[in-house]
Amino acid sequence: MIIGVPKELKVGENRVAMTPAGVGELTKAGHTVLVQRGAGAGSGMLDEEYLAAGAELVDTTAEVYERAEMVVKVKEPEPEEFPYLREGQILFTYLHLAAFPKLTRRLLEARVTAIAYELVQLPNGALPLLRPMSEVAGRMAVQVGARLLEKTHGGRGVLLAGVPGVPPADVVIIGAGTVGTSAAQVALGMGAQVTLIDKDVHRLRYLEEILHGNRITVMSNRHNIERAVAYADLVIGAVLIPGARAPRLVTEDMVRQMKQGSVIVDVAIDQGGCVETADRVTTHANPTYVKHGVIHYAVPNMPGAVPRTSTWALTNATLPYIQELADKGFLQAVTGNSALLAAVCTYQGHLTSREVAEAHGMEYTPREQVVPHVGVR
Numbered sequence: 491m492i493i494g495v496p497k498e499l500k501v502g503e504n505r506v507a508m509t510p511a512g513v514g515e516l517t518k519a520g521h522t523v524l525v526q527r528g529a530g531a532g533s534g535m536l537d538e539e540y541l542a543a544g545a546e547l548v549d550t551t552a553e554v555y556e557r558a559e560m561v562v563k564v565k566e567p568e569p570e571e572f573p574y575l576r577e578g579q580i581l582f583t584y585l586h587l588a589a590f591p592k593l594t595r596r597l598l599e600a601r602v603t604a605i606a607y608e609l610v611q612l613p614n615g616a617l618p619l620l621r622p623m624s625e626v627a628g629r630m631a632v633q634v635g636a637r638l639l640e641k642t643h644g645g646r647g648v649l650l651a652g653v654p655g656v657p658p659a660d661v662v663i664i665g666a667g668t669v670g671t672s673a674a675q676v677a678l679g680m681g682a683q684v685t686l687i688d689k690d691v692h693r694l695r696y697l698e699e700i701l702h703g704n705r706i707t708v709m710s711n712r713h714n715i716e717r718a719v720a721y722a723d724l725v726i727g728a729v730l731i732p733g734a735r736a737p738r739l740v741t742e743d744m745v746r747q748m749k750q751g752s753v754i755v756d757v758a759i760d761q762g763g764c765v766e767t768a769d770r771v772t773t774h775a776n777p778t779y780v781k782h783g784v785i786h787y788a789v790p791n792m793p794g795a796v797p798r799t800s801t802w803a804l805t806n807a808t809l810p811y812i813q814e815l816a817d818k819g820f821l822q823a824v825t826g827n828s829a830l831l832a833a834v835c836t837y838q839g840h841l842t843s844r845e846v847a848e849a850h851g852m853e854y855t856p857r858e859q860v861v862p863h864v865g866v867r
Contacts, residue, residue, distance in 0.1 A: 494558025502774030504532025504797035517544030628672025646751035651681030665728035678703035734845035
């Protein structure tokens, strides 16, 4: 198979979808890997390293898409990439289509086979390709929040850990999955008072057992969220419904009640955000805005700020699936691997994700009805 690795075009995105080591594994198996010049530079991976691993370097994004049977990326295609999408091509990347109606329509028009990293799901419910970036984003959310709370960045002037005789900052984390747990570990390690909110009492019970420090666990409902947000210095939105738009659990009225100079880091912004006032997407270059006196951080590709760590963490997880698709071809790979089948979002003009269809008011066809019965080149 011919596999293409374009340079990421999203603003501030320095990750790359494949390391030289990954190229080496694929080329040894007989596949051709096209890497756009400079694709790995942001992660400290030079063109010479890709050449040494057996890659063929190409000059433009257009050439990658034109020649590749499967394009692997980190983030969803940007609008300037839309014209390059073509029928029969496999696109394997983070898609988050519930937040991107224009991209969804373009994938359908182009009859692209789109497979979303974030929807690859094991039988036990684990999301192996989402987890490493969720771990990075969760850890980063606390670092970012601690910095923004400094007065020099517009915050309340609160030290996360406090000092003897002065209480620590109150960190409220909404959602106790991978992002929330990772955020809680770092916040507790820094000495903050942490409130974890989730709707799964079994998850909260588990976290009570494994987390140590000043932590409180609270069941998720409007009353509890409103109360916690009102006393928070830092709110971290960490809600995930796989494939669907994030629910708006923190309302604008709740934000109005927050302390002046407090901070919201909405990690769920790549799925539309779980905070009502996180109504715009920001970038690493301009990461924040202020609404109702509260600093909002709404960067959808947070791990892109630490690309060296993030690229290795992501590609460690994605490479086995890329290899399976390349070795077996799309149809055999997905019909023999339920985790991959669960991640197919569009196929030959069919929308196969119910969650995306509901988000955009579109019709969909279940994956199981479409994929096994349609021939694949």
